Amino acid sequence: xxxxxxxxxxxxxxxxxxxxxxxxxxxxxxxxxxxxxxxxxxxxxxxxxxxxxxxxxxxxxxxxxxxxxxxxxxxxxxxxxxxxxxxxxxxxxxxxxxxxxxxxxxxxxxxxxxxxxxxxxxxxxxxxxxxxxxxxxxxxxxxxxxxxxxxxxxxxxxxxxxxxxxxxxx
Numbered sequence: 001x002x003x004x005x006x007x008x009x010x011x012x013x014x015x016x017x018x019x020x021x022x023x024x025x026x027x028x029x030x031x032x033x034x035x036x037x038x039x040x041x042x043x044x045x046x047x048x049x050x051x052x053x054x055x056x057x058x059x060x061x062x063x064x065x066x067x068x069x070x071x072x073x074x075x076x077x078x079x080x081x082x083x084x085x086x087x088x089x090x091x092x093x094x095x096x097x098x099x100x101x102x103x104x105x106x107x108x109x110x111x112x113x114x115x116x117x118x119x120x121x122x123x124x125x126x127x128x129x130x131x132x133x134x135x136x137x138x139x140x141x142x143x144x145x146x147x148x149x150x151x152x153x154x155x156x157x158x159x160x161x162x163x164x165x166x167x168x169x170x
Contacts, residue, residue, distance in 0.1 A: 003074040005032075005097030006166075009139055011132050012081040013112040014102040015155050020078040022159040032075045034083065037065045063089055070096040081131065084138035093142060098169075100162055101143035106132050144169075 006029070008016040017033060024031040038061045039045055049058050062083055069077045070092045077097070083089050093099045106129065113128055 005069065005073065005075045005077055005093075007077045007079060007093045007097050007099045008102055009079050009084055009093075009099055009142060010081065010102035010104065011109055011135065011139075012128065013109045014081075014104040015158065016078040016102055018155040019102060019159050019162070020076045022155055023162060024076050026159070026163065027076065029074050029076045032069045032072070032077045034062060034065050034069070034077065034079050037068070038062060038080075041065065059086060062086075063092075066092050081135070084135060084142050090138070090142045098166065099143045100165075101139045102158065103139065 006023070006027075008020055010016055020031045020033070023029070035046055038049070038058070041064075042049055042061065044052070046058070049061070059082065062080055063086060066077070066079070066083060066089050069075055075097075077093075079093075083093075109128060109132065
C-alpha cells in the first residue's frame with residue numbers, strides 16, 4: 001500500500017480506536033485519533049465542548065482536525081462517529097486515503113454501551129439507535145471497504161480482515 005492515509009469510520013463503540021492500535025504497529029503507521037486531537041486543541045473533553053459550544057462548533061473542529069491529518073501521510077486516522085455527515089469530510093478522506101467502515105451490528109453497539117459505564121459521558125450516546133440508522137448510508141458511501149462485523153468479532157480478527165483487504169487492493 002502507498003503512503004496515503006487509512007481512515008477508520010463507523011459508529012461510536014464500533015472499535016475504531018482499538019483496531020487502530022492493532023493496525024498502527026503492524027503497518028508501521030502513526031495513529032491519529034480525531035477526538036483526542038480535538039480535545040488537545042481546545043483544552044477540554046468532548047462532552048464539555050458539546051456543552052459549552054454545541055455540536056455545530058464541534059463539527060467545525062472535527063473538519064479542521066481531519067484536514068490537518070489529511071496533509072500528512074502514512075497515518076491511521078481513527079475518526080469520530082459523525083465525521084461522515086459532512087460532505088467536505090467525505091471528500092477529504094476520499095482524496096487522501098483509503099476509507100474502512102467498521103460496520104458493527106446495532107445490537108452489539110447497544111450491548112457495548114450498556115456494559116461501558118463511561119460511555120454515558122459521550123454527548124450523543126443516548127441517540128445511538130437513530131445515529132446508527134441515519135449515518136449508515138454515509139458510512140457506505142465513503143467506505144472503500146466494509147469491515148463488516150455481524151457479531152462481536154475480536155478486534156484482532158477485524159484488523160486481519162482490514163490488512164487482507166488492503167493487500168488485495170495492491
